[in-house]
Amino acid sequence: MRDRVEQRLLEQQAVLPEGALSHAPPRRRSFATTDPSRVGEYLQRTFGPGLAVRGERRDLHLRIEGLHAGTYGIDDVELGGVSVSVEPHDVLTIARVQSGSIDWRQRRVADRFGIGDVVILGDLDVGHWCRWNDAGALVVTVTGELIQRVAAGDPEARVRRVRFTGHRPISAAAARQWLQTVGFVTESITNEEAAASLLVIGSAGRLLAATALATFPNTSVLDQRPADRTDATPETVRRALAFIESNADLEIGVEDIAQAARVTVRAVQLAFRRHLDTTPMAQLRRVRLDRAHEELRNASPDGGTTVTRVAARWGFPSPSRFATLYRAEYGQLPSQTLRGTAAP
Template sequence: MFAPPDLPYSGRICAARYNITMLDPALLGQVASGGPHGDGPVRLTGHRPHSAAAARYLSHAIAHLRDHVLADPAVADQPLIASTAAQHLAATVLATFPNTALTEPAGPDRGDARPATLRRALAFVDDHADQPVTVAEIAAAAHVTVRALQYAFRRHLGTTPLAHLRRVRLAHAHHDLVAADPAGGTTVTEIAARWGFHHAGRFAAEYRKTYRRAPHRTLADG
């Protein structure tokens, strides 16, 4: 965050405690509104957070990923978990620091936000829900910019591409819970992690809100 990732730098730290959190800079472009058709890679334009609240938000996000998501190797090795965690970290960084990403769709992007765009995006999500997927990849499959994609989802579905992807994965988790043999040793946590839900409590709450019952009850009645 103190220097462009492709340039060397040197510094001196005196009497300090710090944690180093690293991420692929390309992730910033994948989760930002600029997307693959933007004006170049997304860059941070300052190393100070927007506010003390933003700094706390980033700190809490890093602690959560470190202590609850990546601490368990069995969970951290799940491809969807790793992808979701990386995208969450990148999105939090963009929400914390000033950067070059644009957030509002331009005129051409609004014109691209048509139902046909949405159909292509929905088909791609349905076909790739079991794989790590970024907003940029969904936009590329729909042949539009990320801004146009986000505008299409907001305009026609009242949601975001990643929120829709999460709902699709929840539906797949529900199907697996229904189909699982309760005597076979399969657990709710295993099925949740398979579909990218790393926090069992939040998965249970989201599942209960959607299906009006606890996931362990669905598994037991399967």
């Protein structure tokens, strides 16, 4: 199965537009040891060479179970009797403590994280130190490239590099939203059909990055330019719609749509709201839903086509969510379309 997933993803990556992020098929990782030398070796190999591990007791231990998809990873980590120093590197690390506690220090700020805390363990380009006190945590890593791409919107925009200004969420509701997002992404990329879709993998990564930016205080808010309103024209919409229609099968985001329309992200968002009363990403989802509808209509139910596979191919990782959207748009379930039966 894994070979088939990788082959399908390689075929999709071969036709990516220039400048698009390159994602990888989700890879499972599983490791456990009580050997001090192997703890450091594995953590360095997995999370980067700029990581130093110090065993502080004889009964130290490490266990990791997770998934890695190139620009992001999700792991259940259990670690005890160890302190870890991490040099600055371009990865954002967010943890939800599930057992034990973690002592943490970054620059002049120190904290202790307990069960239920959702925190930034490692900020972009900032080193940190932490001691895992027989702690278990759900750890999410997102590359700085993906964070910056989502934060800036326009890949060619000259904006300052985003910085996180606090290591705890802006609110309890934001922390809950982060955990719900991580759960949704985990479910999406562990689905066999979804894991073979670059649209699903890429969208899941963008969602993680966007939710991280919405969860923790940071400097990503951009000012609207005066030209954005004058650029929000019908011609901008026409160019954006043409790009969406031609590239709906590729892993694209709002920044790619704006670039194709030759305006900023804010301008293309204003243009869609002004002239179509929608957003670029909602329009992209509508086009993908229509493509899935056509594929189901033209498929033979005996030819091996499944609703789950078609949904994943067009960027819908959740079959139930796809069915809800589909029925609202077409008045019948996708399975009815595939079987050629009318809605009751």
